[in-house]
Amino acid sequence: MSAVQDAAAGGPYEPAWAGLRKVGLPRPGVALAVAFFALVCLAAAFPGLFAHAPDRVDPALALRGPMKGHPLGTDQLGRDVLARLVFGARPSLLVGVGSTLLAGVAGAAWGLFSALGGRVAGEAAMRLADVLLSFPAVLMALLVVAVLGPGTRNAALAITVALAPGFARVVRAQALVVRGSPYVRAAVGLGLAPARILLRHIAPNVVAPLLILATVNVGTALIAGASLSFLGLGPRPPAPEWGAMLAQSRDYLDVSWTLALFPGAAITLTVLSATVAGRALQARYEGREVR
Amino acid sequence: MPPLARRLTRRLALTLFVLWGAATFAFAGMRLVPGDPARVIAGGVQANATPQVLDAIRAEYGLREPIVVQYALFLGRLLRADLGGSYQLGRPVSQVIGEQIGATLALAAGAAALGFGLAVALATLTAGRPRLRALSRAAEFCSISTPNFWIGILLLAAFSFHLGWFPVIGDDGPAELVLPCAALALPIAGVLAQVTREGLERALDQPFALTARARGATEHRIRVRHALRHAALPVLTLSGWVLGELLAGTVVVETVFARQGLGHVVVAAVRGRDFPVVTGVVVLSALTFSLINIVVDLLYGLADPRIGAAA
Numbered sequence: 001m002s003a004v005q006d007a008a009a010g011g012p013y014e015p016a017w018a019g020l021r022k023v024g025l026p027r028p029g030v031a032l033a034v035a036f037f038a039l040v041c042l043a044a045a046f047p048g049l050f051a052h053a054p055d056r057v058d059p060a061l062a063l064r065g066p067m068k069g070h071p072l073g074t075d076q077l078g079r080d081v082l083a084r085l086v087f088g089a090r091p092s093l094l095v096g097v098g099s100t101l102l103a104g105v106a107g108a109a110w111g112l113f114s115a116l117g118g119r120v121a122g123e124a125a126m127r128l129a130d131v132l133l134s135f136p137a138v139l140m141a142l143l144v145v146a147v148l149g150p151g152t153r154n155a156a157l158a159i160t161v162a163l164a165p166g167f168a169r170v171v172r173a174q175a176l177v178v179r180g181s182p183y184v185r186a187a188v189g190l191g192l193a194p195a196r197i198l199l200r201h202i203a204p205n206v207v208a209p210l211l212i213l214a215t216v217n218v219g220t221a222l223i224a225g226a227s228l229s230f231l232g233l234g235p236r237p238p239a240p241e242w243g244a245m246l247a248q249s250r251d252y253l254d255v256s257w258t259l260a261l262f263p264g265a266a267i268t269l270t271v272l273s274a275t276v277a278g279r280a281l282q283a284r285y286e287g288r289e290v291r
Numbered sequence: 292m293p294p295l296a297r298r299l300t301r302r303l304a305l306t307l308f309v310l311w312g313a314a315t316f317a318f319a320g321m322r323l324v325p326g327d328p329a330r331v332i333a334g335g336v337q338a339n340a341t342p343q344v345l346d347a348i349r350a351e352y353g354l355r356e357p358i359v360v361q362y363a364l365f366l367g368r369l370l371r372a373d374l375g376g377s378y379q380l381g382r383p384v385s386q387v388i389g390e391q392i393g394a395t396l397a398l399a400a401g402a403a404a405l406g407f408g409l410a411v412a413l414a415t416l417t418a419g420r421p422r423l424r425a426l427s428r429a430a431e432f433c434s435i436s437t438p439n440f441w442i443g444i445l446l447l448a449a450f451s452f453h454l455g456w457f458p459v460i461g462d463d464g465p466a467e468l469v470l471p472c473a474a475l476a477l478p479i480a481g482v483l484a485q486v487t488r489e490g491l492e493r494a495l496d497q498p499f500a501l502t503a504r505a506r507g508a509t510e511h512r513i514r515v516r517h518a519l520r521h522a523a524l525p526v527l528t529l530s531g532w533v534l535g536e537l538l539a540g541t542v543v544v545e546t547v548f549a550r551q552g553l554g555h556v557v558v559a560a561v562r563g564r565d566f567p568v569v570t571g572v573v574v575l576s577a578l579t580f581s582l583i584n585i586v587v588d589l590l591y592g593l594a595d596p597r598i599g600a601a602a
Contacts, residue, residue: 130305131312138539139557139576146561146569147320223438227543230440231558243438250444250547257448264441272436 030280033273040270044089051083054240063256072262075245076252081259084240085266091152091241092267095225095234097218099159104214106160107167108206114168115175116198126172129165137162138224145233152241155234159224163217170213171206178205212285215278219271226267242267302588306581311366313577317570318365322358324564329354369574375567379560384571387556395552398544399537401468402475406533407526409476410483414522415514418491427484434481439540443474443547471548475540479533486529490522497521523594530587531580538576 043050058078065073072081114125132140137159144158178184179202187197226243228234235241242263249260321328329348330340340348349355353364368375374384413431417423450456450470457470494500495518503513542554553572560568 127308128312131309131316134309134313134577134580136535136538136576136580138535138542139573142542142557142561143317143320143569143573146564146566147323149564150562219436223436226438227440227539230438230543231546233558233561243440246441246444250447253444253448254452257452260441260444260448264438264444267441268433268437271438272432275436276432 027280030276033276033280036269037273037277040089040093040273043086044093047087047090051080051086053080054083054087055079055238056083063252063259065256065258073256073258075259076248081245081262084245085242085262088240088242088245088263088266091229091235091239092222092225092243092270094152095156095159095229096222096270099156099225100163100214100218100221102156102160103163103217103221104167104210107164108171108203108210110164110168111171111173112175112198112203112206115172115179116194116202125168129168132161132165133169137220138227141224141228142233145228150233150236152235152239155225155228158228159221162224163221166217167210167213170209174206174209175202178202208285212278212282215274215281218274218278222267222271222274298588299585302581302585306578306585309577309581310574313574314366314369314570315362317566317573318362321566321570324566328352374571374574377560377565377568379563379565379568384567387568388553388571388575391551391553391556394550395541395545395554397468398471398475398541398550398552401472402479402537402540403533405472405476406479406483409480410487410526411519413480413484414487414491415519418488418514418518419495424488427488431481431484434477437478438543439474439478440543440547442477443471443544446470446474447547467548467550471544471550474547475537475544479536479540483526483529483533486525487522490525491518494518494521520594524591527587527590527594531584534580534583538579 047054056079058074060078061070061074062076062078063074064070064078067073070080070082072085075081075084110125110129114122114129116122117125140162141155141158144161145154148154148157184197184201187201225234226246229241229243230247232244232247235244237244245263246260246267249256249263252259327345329345329352353361356364372385374388376383377387380387413427417427447470451458458467491514495513500513500518503517508517541552542558544550545552545554546558556568557572559565560572
């Protein structure tokens with residue numbers, strides 16, 4: 001996070017997209033990661049393309065390993081694990097990616113307000129972020145779920161609340177740097193409306209570090225979301241969700257260990273691809289090569 | 292006032308502010324829950340409590356006072372370290388926390404030791420050695436991306452169910468700690484190893500490393516005796532993050548391994564909306580978090596005397 005700030009501090013005059021334009025041909029690992037993440041997103045958008053009937057119960061075929069017709073085996077009710085994984089992509093991504101996006105937007109508004117709003121209000125907004133950041137994100141999320149109750153939407157909101165102050169801090173730091181730069185002072189001197197300066201001259205410079213932080217954070221949010229549903233605080237049971245599938249598989253470990261293998265692998269590979277892509281983006285933006 | 296004392300005073304004041312903030316969030320959360328708090332305390336709508344019972348609860352918990360008075364009473368009780376009684380368990384929260392905190396501390400301490408140890412060993416072995424480093428980096432990326440509960444389930448499947456080396460559930464004795472600690476420590480070790488190695492490689496490029504080499508020190512000695520101390524600073528910075536991961540991780544890992552502990556208690560409390568327990572754990576962890584950060588701040592001076600002199 002501080003690396004993003006440092007890089008941002010070094011080049012406040014570059015337009016926001018200059019860092020992103022530098023991205024040339026990705027390395028094979030990064031390309032693979034991006035391709036896999038795109039595939040997961042596709043499955044989340046159109047699960048019907050890959051599998052059918054995630055809820056079809058077949059007690060005669062319960063708890064089997066991989067076999068013909070069920071390439072990843074079946075769960076305790078004889079439902080096809082592959083189909084449930086594919087249909088589970090949507091709720092899993094909704095919580096992980098959705099909460100990151102929401103937190104990015106909320107954090108950007110929060111950070112800009114704190115940097116550019118009045119002195120007292122801005123300071124108060126940052127102290128609020130300090131308090132929120134002073135206890136662990138998952139505990140914060142648990143507190144929010146305790147208030148709102150469990151469920152997919154509430155889990156996503158909980159993670160949003162936990163992530164937003166971090167975004168606010170980065171945006172504030174970047175906005176403060178930009179605010180002091182000569183061209184913004186020139187714009188102020190020209191008598192442009194504050195709203196115009198904010199939207200046209202300051203906000204675009206905050207976008208690149210924000211996007212990168214968001215990509216790096218998707219992995220964290222995905223794991224936090226999976227943790228909440230593993231604890232039974234996310235999507236309700238019949239809905240296929242990776243964390244919830246893992247929670248159920250815990251009870252059948254002695255019979256079928258492959259039941260625990262695939263949902264966990266789905267989470268890990270998705271998080272891994274998001275992390276690799278995010279780190280590569282960050283490294284490019286900071287102008288250093290990935291070793 | 293000497294600078295160190297002044298800094299400490301400021302940090303302690305900030306800690307108090309943070310605690311007040313955490314308590315206020317928890318109080319606001321308690322009041323944001325839809326429905327009559329007395330009914331929530333009585334066990335929810337399903338419990339069908341009689342009006343007399345609800346009245347008794349309102350009197351006992353001061354629910355008939357204006358909200359400002361309730362807030363003041365709540366803060367006053369917190370100041371006396373009185374966290375109130377658990378709705379679900381019918382016992383004082385401090386007693387519940389006192390009973391459960393030992394198991395969680397043992398788990399967290401074990402995992403921290405394992406995580407730091409593993410990270411330092413990996414980094415010392417692989418820093419500045421391209422092939423080993425590439426291997427280790429790949430492993431670290433995987434371990435960072437793996438949710439700790441999946442590691443826990445896989446460890447259970449392999450070592451408890453298949454090989455039978457460790458008991459499936461339970462929390463008495465050190466043998467039961469091995470698998471939960473490993474599940475908790477592996478993702479943390481991944482991040483720490485990356486940061487430690489970066490610091491080590493920077494240190495190995497410094498003139499003092501060359502001097503030590505010229506004096507004939509072995510590679511091993513340069514790494515362990517000279518460079519590691521320089522790598523300690525960025526790792527120290529991450530201590531707060533590690534603590535957060537540990538606190539959050541114990542919640543999940545205790546569920547995986549069906550262990551006793553605070554995490555187990557807080558999950559049950561969140562499910563049952565047992566706010567005094569949730570509040571207690573949140574305030575306690577905010578306190579721990581702040582205190583550890585102060586300790587880390589002081590340790591900077593020890594790890595790098597230049598910082599202490601400058602402050």
